[in-house]
Amino acid sequence: MSLEQHYTAIIGQLGEDTSREGLIDTPKRAAKAMQYLCRGYQQTLDEIVNGALFSSDNSEMVLVKNIELYSLCEHHLLPFIGKAHVAYIPNGKVLGLSKVARIVDMYARRLQIQENLSRQIAEAVQQVTGALGVAVVIEAQHMCMMMRGVEKQNSSMVTSVMLGEFRESAATRSEFLSLIG
Ligand SMILES: [Zn+2]
Numbered sequence: 001m002s003l004e005q006h007y008t009a010i011i012g013q014l015g016e017d018t019s020r021e022g023l024i025d026t027p028k029r030a031a032k033a034m035q036y037l038c039r040g041y042q043q044t045l046d047e048i049v050n051g052a053l054f055s056s057d058n059s060e061m062v063l064v065k066n067i068e069l070y071s072l073c074e075h076h077l078l079p080f081i082g083k084a085h086v087a088y089i090p091n092g093k094v095l096g097l098s099k100v101a102r103i104v105d106m107y108a109r110r111l112q113i114q115e116n117l118s119r120q121i122a123e124a125v126q127q128v129t130g131a132l133g134v135a136v137v138i139e140a141q142h143m144c145m146m147m148r149g150v151e152k153q154n155s156s157m158v159t160s161v162m163l164g165e166f167r168e169s170a171a172t173r174s175e176f177l178s179l180i181g
Contacts, residue, residue: 003031037072040109048106049128052096059132061172063087063179064100073144074111082140082156084108085180086121088131089165089172095129103128114138114159122161133165135176 001009007027012018018027067084084104088095107120122136137160145152165172 003034004028007031036109037070038109038111040106043106043109045103045106045124045128048102049095049099052099053093053128054096055092056090056094057092058090058094061087061089061176061179062094063176064097065180067101067104069104069108069138069140071108071110071112071114071117071140073142074113076144076148077111078143078147080112080114080140080142080144080157082138084118084121085135085137086125087135087166087176087179088125088129089133091130091132093129095125100125114140114142114157118159118161122163126163131164133167133169133172134161134163135166135173136161137177137180 004027007030008018011023011026016023064086065083067086069082069084071080072078073080086100086104103124104121107117107124118136118138122134125131125136126134137158139156139158141156145155162173166176167173
């Protein structure tokens with residue numbers, strides 16, 4: 001069965017009349033939307049980075065703040081939405097500016113839990129750049145918390161992963177945390 005046919009079955013199971021005018025094209029649209037939201041499965045790190053790695057003497061922290069993040073929780077298939085902050089300390093190589101955001105997007109566009117997403121982003125940046133350290137903080141609001149269950153409308157979840165110098169040096173870590181506010 002195609003994704004579209006599965007959506008027809010789901011809508012019917014929910015108690016709807018799947019032949020009603022407003023719903024006729026819904027399974028097709030929903031299938032397309034879901035494929036878009038999960039397009040990260042079709043991407044690889046190599047393809048995303050595409051050689052945009054440059055030599056640099058800079059050994060100061062590189063920080064990309066407030067990267068918009070849209071993902072789906074793997075427990076409920078509901079969105080979680082927020083921001084990622086990613087920093088690394090170069091070890092001879094820096095990554096093209098937009099690439100950090102594209103790495104975040106590739107992993108976010110899969111079924112996720114926030115903890116794993118943070119770790120996958122940190123490890124990818126580490127792997128690609130060979131950095132001396134990588135830090136990732138994600139703040140996000142989870143629709144599965146806000147729209148159902150406990151219905152905590154304003155709770156947001158913060159996760160962080162620190163690798164290398166960010167883990168070993170309290171000064172580096174606190175510089176990063178103060179820069180992201
Ligand atoms: Zn959930």
